[in-house]
Amino acid sequence: MQSPIDLTHRRVTLVRDLGYLNHSYSAAEASIVNRGHDIMVRFDGDAGSLVMNGTVYYLRQLHWHSPTEHTVNGRRYDMELHMFHESADKKAAVVGLLYVVGRSSGFLRKMEPYLRMIADKKDREEKVGVIDPRGLRGRASVYYRYMGSLTTPPCTEGVIWSIVKRVGLTRNDFIPCNKRFFSSFGIKSVNKEKNFLS
Numbered sequence: 001m002q003s004p005i006d007l008t009h010r011r012v013t014l015v016r017d018l019g020y021l022n023h024s025y026s027a028a029e030a031s032i033v034n035r036g037h038d039i040m041v042r043f044d045g046d047a048g049s050l051v052m053n054g055t056v057y058y059l060r061q062l063h064w065h066s067p068t069e070h071t072v073n074g075r076r077y078d079m080e081l082h083m084f085h086e087s088a089d090k091k092a093a094v095v096g097l098l099y100v101v102g103r104s105s106g107f108l109r110k111m112e113p114y115l116r117m118i119a120d121k122k123d124r125e126e127k128v129g130v131i132d133p134r135g136l137r138g139r140a141s142v143y144y145r146y147m148g149s150l151t152t153p154p155c156t157e158g159v160i161w162s163i164v165k166r167v168g169l170t171r172n173d174f175i176p177c178n179k180r181f182f183s184s185f186g187i188k189s190v191n192k193e194k195n196f197l198s
């Protein structure tokens with residue numbers, strides 16, 4: 001199945017009592033990278049891993065989409081964070097979080113100045129120091145789970161998606177920052193602020 005999807009799809013299961021998804025994350029040195037189609041926080045050091053069905057998936061990078069790619073009952077939220085994990089044999093597992101505008105988390109506040117720094121500069125990267133992925137998902141213990149694909153080319157299938165059911169908060173000024181970035185590369189925006197740059 002190709003991602004993204006609406007999370008009311010019949011093939012989506014609601015997984016409870018997973019606690020913290022059996023992860024062992026750790027703080028690691030990271031860089032923020034403008035990849036052209038999105039902005040990514042890449043872990044240069046060992047940020048730890050997630051174990052699912054006996055397979056270890058290492059946390060490699062985080063990136064954002066604005067507005068969200070996944071919808072819930074047809075509703076699109078303001079922003080979606082993807083935590084991209086990869087196993088030793090290159091299988092992918094993504095943990096996603098949906099956000100609406102509100103009072104933002106400490107993590108997003110820390111990223112904001114770096115995001116602004118590279119937003120208009122393709123292939124630019126900046127060291128952001130040590131990033132701690134613990135606590136990024138908050139206290140969520142209920143997930144939407146399905147087998148999907150990468151949402152960008154090559155759209156490889158066989159990706160395990162776990163999307164936190166509880167919606168998080170981000171500050172309003174983080175969203176325009178993302179929008180400005182996306183529109184600066186001509187990526188179509190489905191929101192009303194598509195002329196943000198012009």
Ligand SMILES: [Zn+2]
Nearest residue numbers: 063065082151
């Ligand atoms: Zn993504």
